[in-house]
Amino acid sequence: MYQLNLKSNSPIYEQIVTEIKEMCAKGLLKPHEKLPSVRESSVQMLVNPNTVGKAYKELERQGVIYTMKGKGSFVSERSHQKPTRHELENFDESLKKLIVEADFLQIDREALQHKINQFYQSLEGQK
Structure with missing residues (x-):
């Protein structure tokens, strides 16, 4: 699912952010689609759960995903607002x-x- 480059100068969490944003842009992840949990993603990617958590927090800060307590993280609707x-x-x-x-x-x-x-x-x- 994710293509991470462990030899890249770019931190792993930034690579995860970019990968998820790209999948959203390509329509591979649809609005309101549930993302794998932090734990599931860390197992899939063979990275520390804290790294995935940091990526999810950054995606949420950017408005790419939203989190519902007890339910998980989901893809946000793409905003039709002009960029700030x-x-x-x-x-x-x-x-x-x-x-x-x-x-x-x-x-x-x-x-x-x-x-x-x-x-x-x-x-x-x-x-």
């Missing part, structure tokens, strides 16, 4: 880092645009 100024600033900063990294790797604008288009197509192909 803070969210856009964070996005811009992440995009800037990505473009700088692409330039460092000598990936030109056209190749980067092609990769972006491919990823969007993969998201749309799952829905």
